[in-house]
Each structure stands twice: as structure tokens, then as C-alpha cells.
Amino acid sequence: MEYALVARWLVLYAALFALGLPLAARLLPDARGRGAGLAIPIALVVLSVLAYWVGHLAWGAIALASGVLALLVASALAGLDLGALREREIRLAVDVDRDAVTDAALVFVVGFLLVVAIRSFDPAVYPVGGEKFLDFGLLKTLRRSPVLPPEDFWFANEPVKYYYGGHLTATLLGWLAATPPKFAYNLALAGFYAALLSAAFELAGAVGADRLPSLSGLSPRRARRLAGACAVLFVGVASNLATAGRFALLALPEPLRRSAAELVAAQSQYTVDRILAGADSFSYWSASRIIPGTINEFPLFAWLNGDLHAHMIGTPTLLLAAAVGYAYYRTPESALRRRRALLFAVLPPIAAWQAVQNTWSFPSVLALGWLAAVFAPAAPATLLPAALAGRLDTDADVAADASTPARLRAEVRRVGAATLAAAVAALVAAVLASPFLLGAATGAGGRSIEFLGPAMRSGFGGLLIVHGAFVVGFAAYLLARVRVERAWALVLAVGWAAYIGHRIGFAALALSVPILVLAWVGLRASRSLGYEAVLVVAGAGLVTLVELVYVKEQAGPGRMNTVFKTYMQVWVFWGTAMGVALPGLVLGAFDRGESAGGDADPDPDSRLRHAADLPWRRAGAVGLAVLLVLSTSVYGVIAVGAHFQSAPAGGATLDATQFVETQHPGYDRAIAWIDDLEGQPTIVEAPGTGYYPGGTDGRERVMYSWHANPASSLTGVPTVAGWQHEVGYRGRAAYRERVRDVDAIYTGNATVRAELLRKYEVEYVWVGPSERARYGSVSFSGAAFEAVHRSGDVTIYAVDRDALSEP
Structure with missing residues (x-):
């Protein structure tokens, strides 16, 4: 185990934490904790953004130095009193909460060490069960590239067509810690998880410190810790209800057990026997x-599986954007300059970076700004020019006319004003992200937005298994906090929606839509809900959206990739909101309508209906909270426990490529030889596809296996045609043309071979078991080819293009 490397990375993160603290305090100056848990996500964004821009001119040491300088300058400007500096006196201009700093650091270190321990027992970048070959290849090609965007290691001589920003950040961290990619992969993975947990702790804690003390005798500091800890549990440890549900079914009597299993199997990917x-x-x-037809990941699964994938890397930045929304939400209307700065100057760079880091959550970052503007006490119209603001601001009209039509008109105008403001922020973000959006994000994959038919939508059972814990928890919290004069009417409405949803194949009508509507109405009509409900709306909106539309693309059949990349965002939003909602539900059940100071609560919605209700409300709230915690924790206990039952050969390590030596002897020396090459020479190896026109590919399983481009994936040295993923980036025709050309290089005559080797500027030819399985006996002889390396069953030939046969 590489303990010295772990310590070195902890020191690096400590430095980032210290530099990010002043920036976090500027973002949330009045919040409990001063944003301490957001320090590392902020520091990573500042470090990465300028390095990314400079990297288009010179990637490497210059870009790294630019990013570090930007972070140092930003931290100094945010943290130091500039007036005092002019008097040659160093004085801090921000107030840092030391207890909050300790809490955030502890959460980060525990999260970091947990994933380090997990990965030390399973460190390998196996191609099976994920896209680790893609993720590791991106780290390696970024190390080799002189400029951005890096060359595509699966499509030689062309730039990457993928959101690689998170891998860029990991590369910067690896350079700062002087760590090669084979170790940086797992250490960066642990850092992103720890940053996610600290961000969830901070945001939920800040909201909880605002909301929970009014329900109990808790001090704001204890409320912050309670909400933050609960958020860490639901974001980083909890799972869906599948595992707990399976054990619950086994406890049923035999006839009922099988009937229930058949019902679950009919609406999920499980079989009855399983x-x-x-x-x-x-x-x-x-x-x-x-x-x-979908993938329903949650953070604990994702980090157990160990991909360094964009939808995981982007989660701390997503919560940073949510924190900007929270900062806007709690800024008074009179502070117009600050509100405009948050929405038009702070949020757009974060959104732009998220586009590079994980394009799927780029719209979500902007949507968070829109939701904050819609639900904040400040009128969103005030963000706009005065002439336009006067037409859209109707708060004064509603005060004079509180009728339902007047309120509806006001709500429509409020949403319209927030939409215009968000559109301005989106335009700024698009300009900042333009190098990526106009470059690496554009491809020939044939993407389009399509509507879902009833047959493709989720069933009620599937949605309940995946989201049921959150839906039940939020429903209980929202109903307890919002006065519902006719609860029976609400129950009937949800029941009717469930029936209609079943009839038209839209099960979300019974799950996410009621939660969305209840949270929306509660935010606009009551003072008993806060920013936690905004996060509930954000998650419910995403769950509903992916039941209506999907992105049609080559990356998986149907809506698989859309749900895959969206549900992680839902989990992060809802897990953070649950950090406030679940303690709020329990504490509210014990509240008698008095504030922490003993005065009558000025908000009548927060009072319990009748004193006689207290016993069953208390028992119900506590029982539900315990049930939700236990049912979502079963998976983690079993999965993490099973993970530590067997260590890799040779003992625990963070070396992501050690498995090559132990499991693929002979390959390791050949891959190391390629890895030692300078720059980005082009190699050719068998393409990562089983499609072989006019021939038979003898590889048992190509995609997601060792047989698919190990040389380029583990070295970052580009090959002519790599994994079939390139169909989604380049289009089917372009990829298949390259596959045919690679086939011709291995099987064609001397003239064809020479023409294609020149076309792709190939310098090395890789011949190993995969090539022989696809092409049979392969030989490269003559003056143009020299066997420069042999190990095991692998031979590497250098190509002298000047000596190739003339066409």
C-alpha cells in the first residue's frame, strides 16, 4: 500500500482547502459554517478553468502554473483586506468558522480514506463492468498532449469528442502531487467522492442551520451538524430499496412471497429466481x-465500481452550483448588486466548467439558478432592466388583490422574469464554454431529442424501488410542513393521478409529479419551507423530465444513457435535501409551536394541528426516519463488507495497472514499452468491435473486455480505431471506415497496406493474441518493418514510412 502517496495527496487537498476557504466564505458570508465544505470544489473549479483556457495554447507546465496562479490570486483577493494591504498590514477580510472548518475537513478526510481503502482492495482499471479503459485512457492522453483538446487515443489524429474536464482536473492534481496516472486515477477518484460528501454536508448543514432551530431547542451549530451528517448518509452511503426489498420479500409466507416477487420482476430487470x-x-x-432499459446508479455503487467517470466527477460542482443558488435565495431584494453578481457572474463560469466536465448536468446548473430566482423571496424581475422589470413585477398587485386568478397571473410573470434572467446567465455560460461546445462537444453521432412513448417509460414498481425512500420521506415532510386543509382531497388527487398514470403509461404522475407540485406550492404559499424544497423540486423535475423525453444517440439503446447520466444528479439533489427534510420531520413532530427561544412561532404552518396528535405523530415520524435509514443502508453494509473480503494478488495497492502483470503476463512489458514512447505516435491494433465485414472475429467478447485496445487505452498512445464508443462521437460511417482500414492494414496487400499506413501516419504496429484472433496468422516483413519489441505473445513493429512500397 502506497501510504506516502496517500499522505502527499492529503497535503495537496489541505492546501486546496485552505485556498478555497476565503472564496467559500465570500459565497456564503452569513451562513452557518461560511461555506467551509465547499472550499475544495471551489478551488478545483478555479484551478481548472484557467488551466483549461491556457491549455488551448500550451498544455502542461504553463497551463498548470496559470491555474495555480489564478487560485492563489483569487484566494488572496477574497481573503485579504485590500485596504489594510495598502497600509502594509495583513488582515483577513472574511470571517472563517473554525468549528465548521474542522467539521468539513473531517468529512473530507473520512470520505477520502474510505474510497482509498475500497480502491486498495480493487484498484484495477478493468475493462469489464464499466468504462475504466476510457477514463484511464483520457488521463494518459492528457499527460501526453501538448495542447487542448487532447488527441483521441481511440481515433488517431483527431481531437477527443468527449467531456474530459474532470479528467483534466485529475491530471492537474497528479502533476501537483508528482503522481503517475496509475496511482493518480484512484487517488483522484477518492478526492472527488470526498469533495461530494463535504459539499453535501456543507449545503445541507447551512440550510439546516436556518431551518431546524425553529423546530427544536437545537443550537444552529448542532442543527448544522445534524443536517450535514444526514445528507452525507443519504448522498454517499444510502442506496435504493432493491436490496432491502429483496430481504423483506423473503420474510413473507411462501405463496405471498412468490406472488410479490413476480410483481416486482414484472416491473424491473430482476427475475423471480434472483x-x-x-x-x-x-x-x-x-x-x-x-x-x-436503463441504468439507475447512485454514488456508493458508482464509487464501489470504480469508474472515474464524468457523471461522478461532476457531482461536487453540481452541489457548488446549488450553493450559489442558495446564496442567491437568502440574499435580500435590496442587495441587487450581489444578486446580479451571483446569477450573472458566479453561476455562468461554474456552468461553463460543468459543460466541459459533464455536459449532461450543464442544463441542471443553469436550472438551479432559474429555480433560485423563482423561489427566492426577492422578486426576479428586479434583476432585469427597469423598463422590463416594471411589466413583470406583480408582487404589489398581489398584495392588493389576493384572488386566485391574480395569484396565477403573478406566478406566470414571476416564472417569466426568472426565465429571462436565467437565459442571460445561460448565454454568458455558453460563451465561456464555447471552446468546448464548438469543438469537442460537436460530433457526428446523430443526437436528437425524442419523446418517450408509453412502452419506454418506467413502471410504478421500478420508480418506487429506485426513488421510493426519497418520495416517502419528502411526502411526509412536505405534508407536515405545509398546511393542507383538505388532506382527504389531496389523497384522492394522488390516487386519481396514479390511476391515470397507469392507464396512459406515465407512472411518474403518482410519484415525482405530486412531490414536485407539493413542494412548488409549499414554497410559494408558505413560509414553512426553505431551500431544501428547491432541491426537491430540482430532483422531481429531472425524474419527470426523463419520463417524457430522452436524448437519442449511439451510446446505448433507447433512453438508457439519458437515465444513467440524469439519475446521479437526482440522487445528489434529493440526498442533500433529505439531510434537512428527515431531521425536520422528526423535530417537527416534537415541536409544540415554540421557537428555540421559547417564543411563539410566528409561522402558523409549522404548528401541529392538535395537541392530541402528538403521540402518534412522534412515533410515526421517528419510526419512518429509522425505517428509511435502515432500508437504504442495507446495501452499503453488505456491498462494502463483501468488497473487503479479498485483496488483490500481492496485497493492497492503489496501482491501477498492476493487474496487467498478474492477469495478462507478457502484455505488461509490451504495454510498458509503448508507454515509454515520447509524444503521441500513432499505433495500430485490432479495433474494439466485434463487427468484421467479410471475416470472423475469433475474440470471445470484444467490447468491455481485455481484447479491446489494451495498448492504446493503458498508454494514451492513439490507435487508428479503438472502442466502438467512437460511433457515438464520430458517427457509424466514419468509425466503420476506420475499422475497414485497420482490417486492410493487417490483411491487405503491400500496396494497400502502405497507402493506409501513410494515411494515418502509423509509426508502430501491434500484433498480439487479439490481432491473431481477428485476422489469423499475421506477419509484417520487409525493409519497412522492424520488430522492435517482443514479449510473451506480443510483437511490436516499427514502421519506416519512407521504405514502404510506392502506390
């Missing part, structure tokens, strides 16, 4: 495959 198999059949993998 559901009833018991603990012996447990696999951490199956909990992420619930709704048919």
Missing part, C-alpha cells in the same frame, strides 16, 4: 439495474 435467491446471490452490481 429476487428469491437470498443473500447468497447478492451482487453490488444488480442494485443499479432496476428499471428495464
Whole structure:
């Protein structure tokens, strides 16, 4: 185990934490904790953004130095009193909460060490069960590239067509810590998880410190810790209900057990036998495959699986954007300059970076700004020019006319004003992200937005297994906090919606839509809800949206990729909101309508209906909270426990490529030889596809296997045609043309071979078991080819293009 490297990275993160603290304090100057848990996500964004821009001119040491300088300058400007500096006196201009700093640091270190321990038992970038070959290849090609965007290691001589910003950040961290990619992969993975947990702790804690003390005798500091800890549990440890549900079914009597299993199997990807198999059949993998035709990941699964993937890397930045929304939400209307700065100057760079880091959540960052503007007490119209603001600001009219039509008109205008403001922020973000949006993000993959038909939508059972814990928790919290004069009418409405949803194939009508509507109405009509409900709306909106539309693309059939990349965002929003909602539900049940100071609560919506209701409300709230915590924790206990039952050969390590030596002897020396090459020479190896026109590919399984481009994926040295993922980036025709050309290089005559080697500027030819399985006996002889390396079953030939046969 590389303990010295772990310590070195902790020191690096400590430095980033210290530099990010003044920036976080500027973002949330009046919040409990001063944003301490957001320090590392902020520091990573500042470090990466300028390095990214400079990297288009010179990537490497210059870009790294630019990013570090930007972070140092930004931290100094935010943290130091500039007036005092002019008097040659150093004085801090921000107030840092030391207890909050300690809490945030502790959360980060625990999260970091947890994933370090997990990865030390399973460090390998296996191609099976994920896209680690893609992620590791991006790290390696970024190390080799002289400018951005880096060359595509699966499509030689062309730039990457993928959101690589998170891998860029990991590369910067690796350079700062003087760590090669084979170790930086797992250490960066641990850092992103820890940053996610600290951000969730901070945002939920800040909101909880505002909301929870009014329900109990808790001090704001204790309320912050309670909400933050609960958010850490639901964001980083909790799972969906699949695992707990399976064990619950096994406790039923036999006839009922099988009937229930058949019902679950009909609306999920589980089989009846698998559901009833018991603990012996447990696999951490199956909990992420619930709704048919989709992938339903949650953070603990993702980090157990160990991909360094964009939808995971982008989660701390997503919560940073949510914190900007929270800062806007709690800024008074009179502070117009600050509100405009948050929405038009702070949010757009974060959104722009998220576009580079994980394009799927780029719209979500902007939507968070829109939701903050819609629900904040300040009128969104005031953000706009005076002439336009006067037409859209109707708060004064509603005060004079509180009728339902007047309120509806006011709500429409409020949403319209927020939409215009968000559009301005989106335009600024698009300009800042233009190098990526007009370059690496554009491809020939044939993407389009399509509507879902009823047959493609999720069933009620699948949605309940995946989101049920959140839906039940939020429903209880919202109903407890918002006065519902006719609760029976609400129950009937939800029941009717469930029936209609079943009839038209839109099960979300019974789950996410009621939560969305209740939270929206509660935010606009009551003072008993806060920013936690804004996060509830954000998650419910995404769940509903992916039941209506999807992105049609080559990356998986149907809406698989859309749900895959969206549900992680839902989990992060809802897990953070649950940090406030669940303690709020329990504390509210014990509240008698008095504030922490003993005065009558000025908000009548927060009072309990009748004193006689207290016993059953208390028991129900506590029982529900315990049930939700236990049911969502079963998976983590079993999955993490199983993970530590076997260590890799040779003992625990963070070396992501050690498995090559132990599991693929002979390959390791050949890959190391390629890895030692300078720059980005082009190699050719068998393409990562089983499609072979006019021939038979003897590889047993190509995609997601060792047989698919190990040389380029583990070195970052570009090959002519890599994994079939390139179909989604370049289009089917372009990829298949390259596959045919690679086939011709290995099987064509001397003239064809020479023409294609020149066309792609190939310098090395890789011949190993995969090439022989696809092409049979392969030989490269003559003056143009020299066997420069042999190990095991692999031979590498250098190509002298000047000596190739003339066409």
C-alpha cells in the first residue's frame, strides 16, 4: 500500500482547502459554517478553468502554473483586506468558522480514506463492468498532449469528442502531487467522492442551520451538524430499496412471497429466481439495474465500481452550483448588486466548467439558478432592466388583490422574469464554454431529442424501488410542513393521478409529479419551507423530465444513457435535501409551536394541528426516519463488507495497472514499452468491435473486455480505431471506415497496406493474441518493418514510412 502517496495527496487537498476557504466564505458570508465544505470544489473549479483556457495554447507546465496562479490570486483577493494591504498590514477580510472548518475537513478526510481503502482492495482499471479503459485512457492522453483538446487515443489524429474536464482536473492534481496516472486515477477518484460528501454536508448543514432551530431547542451549530451528517448518509452511503426489498420479500409466507416477487420482476430487470435467491446471490452490481432499459446508479455503487467517470466527477460542482443558488435565495431584494453578481457572474463560469466536465448536468446548473430566482423571496424581475422589470413585477398587485386568478397571473410573470434572467446567465455560460461546445462537444453521432412513448417509460414498481425512500420521506415532510386543509382531497388527487398514470403509461404522475407540485406550492404559499424544497423540486423535475423525453444517440439503446447520466444528479439533489427534510420531520413532530427561544412561532404552518396528535405523530415520524435509514443502508453494509473480503494478488495497492502483470503476463512489458514512447505516435491494433465485414472475429467478447485496445487505452498512445464508443462521437460511417482500414492494414496487400499506413501516419504496429484472433496468422516483413519489441505473445513493429512500397 502506497501510504506516502496517500499522505502527499492529503497535503495537496489541505492546501486546496485552505485556498478555497476565503472564496467559500465570500459565497456564503452569513451562513452557518461560511461555506467551509465547499472550499475544495471551489478551488478545483478555479484551478481548472484557467488551466483549461491556457491549455488551448500550451498544455502542461504553463497551463498548470496559470491555474495555480489564478487560485492563489483569487484566494488572496477574497481573503485579504485590500485596504489594510495598502497600509502594509495583513488582515483577513472574511470571517472563517473554525468549528465548521474542522467539521468539513473531517468529512473530507473520512470520505477520502474510505474510497482509498475500497480502491486498495480493487484498484484495477478493468475493462469489464464499466468504462475504466476510457477514463484511464483520457488521463494518459492528457499527460501526453501538448495542447487542448487532447488527441483521441481511440481515433488517431483527431481531437477527443468527449467531456474530459474532470479528467483534466485529475491530471492537474497528479502533476501537483508528482503522481503517475496509475496511482493518480484512484487517488483522484477518492478526492472527488470526498469533495461530494463535504459539499453535501456543507449545503445541507447551512440550510439546516436556518431551518431546524425553529423546530427544536437545537443550537444552529448542532442543527448544522445534524443536517450535514444526514445528507452525507443519504448522498454517499444510502442506496435504493432493491436490496432491502429483496430481504423483506423473503420474510413473507411462501405463496405471498412468490406472488410479490413476480410483481416486482414484472416491473424491473430482476427475475423471480434472483429476487428469491437470498443473500447468497447478492451482487453490488444488480442494485443499479432496476428499471428495464436503463441504468439507475447512485454514488456508493458508482464509487464501489470504480469508474472515474464524468457523471461522478461532476457531482461536487453540481452541489457548488446549488450553493450559489442558495446564496442567491437568502440574499435580500435590496442587495441587487450581489444578486446580479451571483446569477450573472458566479453561476455562468461554474456552468461553463460543468459543460466541459459533464455536459449532461450543464442544463441542471443553469436550472438551479432559474429555480433560485423563482423561489427566492426577492422578486426576479428586479434583476432585469427597469423598463422590463416594471411589466413583470406583480408582487404589489398581489398584495392588493389576493384572488386566485391574480395569484396565477403573478406566478406566470414571476416564472417569466426568472426565465429571462436565467437565459442571460445561460448565454454568458455558453460563451465561456464555447471552446468546448464548438469543438469537442460537436460530433457526428446523430443526437436528437425524442419523446418517450408509453412502452419506454418506467413502471410504478421500478420508480418506487429506485426513488421510493426519497418520495416517502419528502411526502411526509412536505405534508407536515405545509398546511393542507383538505388532506382527504389531496389523497384522492394522488390516487386519481396514479390511476391515470397507469392507464396512459406515465407512472411518474403518482410519484415525482405530486412531490414536485407539493413542494412548488409549499414554497410559494408558505413560509414553512426553505431551500431544501428547491432541491426537491430540482430532483422531481429531472425524474419527470426523463419520463417524457430522452436524448437519442449511439451510446446505448433507447433512453438508457439519458437515465444513467440524469439519475446521479437526482440522487445528489434529493440526498442533500433529505439531510434537512428527515431531521425536520422528526423535530417537527416534537415541536409544540415554540421557537428555540421559547417564543411563539410566528409561522402558523409549522404548528401541529392538535395537541392530541402528538403521540402518534412522534412515533410515526421517528419510526419512518429509522425505517428509511435502515432500508437504504442495507446495501452499503453488505456491498462494502463483501468488497473487503479479498485483496488483490500481492496485497493492497492503489496501482491501477498492476493487474496487467498478474492477469495478462507478457502484455505488461509490451504495454510498458509503448508507454515509454515520447509524444503521441500513432499505433495500430485490432479495433474494439466485434463487427468484421467479410471475416470472423475469433475474440470471445470484444467490447468491455481485455481484447479491446489494451495498448492504446493503458498508454494514451492513439490507435487508428479503438472502442466502438467512437460511433457515438464520430458517427457509424466514419468509425466503420476506420475499422475497414485497420482490417486492410493487417490483411491487405503491400500496396494497400502502405497507402493506409501513410494515411494515418502509423509509426508502430501491434500484433498480439487479439490481432491473431481477428485476422489469423499475421506477419509484417520487409525493409519497412522492424520488430522492435517482443514479449510473451506480443510483437511490436516499427514502421519506416519512407521504405514502404510506392502506390
